[in-house]
Amino acid sequence: MAPAAARNRDPIADVLAEELPASGLVLEIASGTGEHAVHFARRFPALDWQPSDPDGDALLSIAAWREHEGLANVRRPLELDASPGAWPIAQADAIVCINMVHISPLEATLGVLKHAADLLGAGAPLIFYGPYFENDVETAPSNRDFDTSLKMRNRAWGLRRLDWLDHEAAKRGFERTRRVAMPANNLTLVYRKPR
Template sequence: MAAEDAGAARRHAPATQRNREPIAQVLDEVLPPSGTVLEIASGSGEHCAFFAARFPGLSWQPSDPEPSALASIAAWCVGLANVAPPLAIDAAAADWPVERADALLCVNMVHISPWEATLGLLDGAARVLPPGAPLILYGPYRRAEVETAPSNEAFDASLKARDPRWGLRDVAEVTDAAAARGLRFERLVEMPANNLILVYRR
């Protein structure tokens, strides 16, 4: 891809600049030292480009179901030898074009998709991850024992207005669905701007 074409294809998600470093600090603790990280719903590709440069010992496999996102991912990751060409993957699909990954990362998808996409994500993690490998989820969630921040309540309302199938998920509900698929909950990490990282292990 020519440089000018790469620039035109790039999409920009402003939140990426704010959250990529805090996410990377957690990834440093939970990712394996080597192997392939499959990212589901890579979006603009900015996270993948940043994390691939930050963790050069890992191979990164970005993905997204949207053609414009795939073009943006490819544009952001030009020149990064440890990033594979992005794959078209719908998290809810029963089959993915990936047989194995050593870690699975999903940032800001669970609340901006139908619940079936989260179940598909968990099904996929159970298929492609070997025993002990991590599934890492980032985004806003609800917790029964913690009052939801007003900003997250407003965000939830705006999501449901766009699509009633979207919205903040409850950590316990995600964890129960993960457990039903052989994914054990390992840790919850409080993140800036009322977000969380949830880590599960195959």
């Protein structure tokens, strides 16, 4: 089990409980190992969970967790690159993206916003989780160090500014409806297209 997933899954699920629809299809972007997908599917049995990832090893891990847990509401994982190219799904009732924005190039986040605008109806939630830089909020030293280490691994990675994400989301018809401070200096951010 991934330590970060074990640590953050319940706090994230508590926010999801207040933001996800009662039923429908949730598309999870960059599902990684698949541990969040099975945990959330167990917590929300009336929702169908669609995990996805661009990485072959991650897809195998997701499939293994899905088989191990035997949950009827977890779909087979989709190979999905978050960049603006074509996506293998036509509709969703919510989109969840955990810990991807800072460990991917900007194009991946822009792709999520572009496709979310097409896939989600008015009022449906687009939910991001992870660390961000914020105006008028002092950045925790651990987040500054994390940003430096990410950029050393890949110059296209790094913590993003929350005002940048708000601006890009607004260009695609979304407005941020919630910001929740989470453990370990992370945020859960909820965006919706007005009804």
